Amino acid sequence: MRISIITSTFNSASTLPDTIDSIQNQNYANLEYIIIDGGSKDGTLDLVNERSIVSKCISEPDKGIYDALNKGVQLASGDIIGFVHSDDLLASKDILEKIAAIFVNEGVDGVYGDLIYSNKTDINKTIRTWKSQAFHPNLLRKGWMPAHPTFFLKKEVYNHIGAFNLDYSIAADYDFMVRVLQNKEYKFAYLPEIITNMRVGGASNRSLKNILQKSKEDFRIMQTHKIGGLSTLIGKNVSKLKQFI
Numbered sequence: 001m002r003i004s005i006i007t008s009t010f011n012s013a014s015t016l017p018d019t020i021d022s023i024q025n026q027n028y029a030n031l032e033y034i035i036i037d038g039g040s041k042d043g044t045l046d047l048v049n050e051r052s053i054v055s056k057c058i059s060e061p062d063k064g065i066y067d068a069l070n071k072g073v074q075l076a077s078g079d080i081i082g083f084v085h086s087d088d089l090l091a092s093k094d095i096l097e098k099i100a101a102i103f104v105n106e107g108v109d110g111v112y113g114d115l116i117y118s119n120k121t122d123i124n125k126t127i128r129t130w131k132s133q134a135f136h137p138n139l140l141r142k143g144w145m146p147a148h149p150t151f152f153l154k155k156e157v158y159n160h161i162g163a164f165n166l167d168y169s170i171a172a173d174y175d176f177m178v179r180v181l182q183n184k185e186y187k188f189a190y191l192p193e194i195i196t197n198m199r200v201g202g203a204s205n206r207s208l209k210n211i212l213q214k215s216k217e218d219f220r221i222m223q224t225h226k227i228g229g230l231s232t233l234i235g236k237n238v239s240k241l242k243q244f245i
Helices: 016-024 044-049 065-075 095-106 137-142 155-161 172-181 208-224 230-244
Strands: 003-009 031-037 056-059 080-083 088-090 110-118 126-130 152-154 188-199
Touching (some): 003 065, 003 095, 016 031, 016 044, 031 065, 065 080, 080 095, 080 155, 095 110, 095 152, 126 230, 137 172, 152 155, 155 172, 172 208, 208 230
Parallel strands (some): 003 080, 031 056, 110 188
Antiparallel strands (some): 080 152, 088 188, 110 126, 110 152
């Protein structure tokens, strides 16, 4: 199965080399790597042009990361789609090989795993660990979700479920995952390994304002998809505390 990896970038020259290296070093050969750039001015595109691993790249103004990811999904030709953001990297050289094997051997529609948050300047210093679990629909009412950067899906799921909803500026990934996980036609597998190493400081937790905005969007998503209300929102946030232990 062909895997399409999508990275969205905007003035990402300081962290992008680590991201690209983690993809270029994968043991899995049947790989398409797509970069969607928002019009960087810091040398990001020079880095991209130097790397032969990049299959496709477009650079143009966009409406934010979810708009960029939607563009990447449209360009992707792989059977499986995954995202590696420009602050992140794949945790091991054989992780795509393991993910592809699960898709083939277990006949699932999606695979997800664990994630570690690392120090922004020292990628080897772990701040917190997001350990996931096997999926059950009841978990959604508890505020549970997989870590989105670890969530690999068949392209046909995107064709069926649709794009990231740009009405959500911070939580469109949560909205998308709820739409996918609520669909009873799909099967998912949990890979109990670290898939993604993510630097701290992402959009959702960059400031108190962003945290409040995300909570508002999360609550709206919960009500829209009828998976809960205030108790679900509290559960979603409280569950993250154990990631620091």
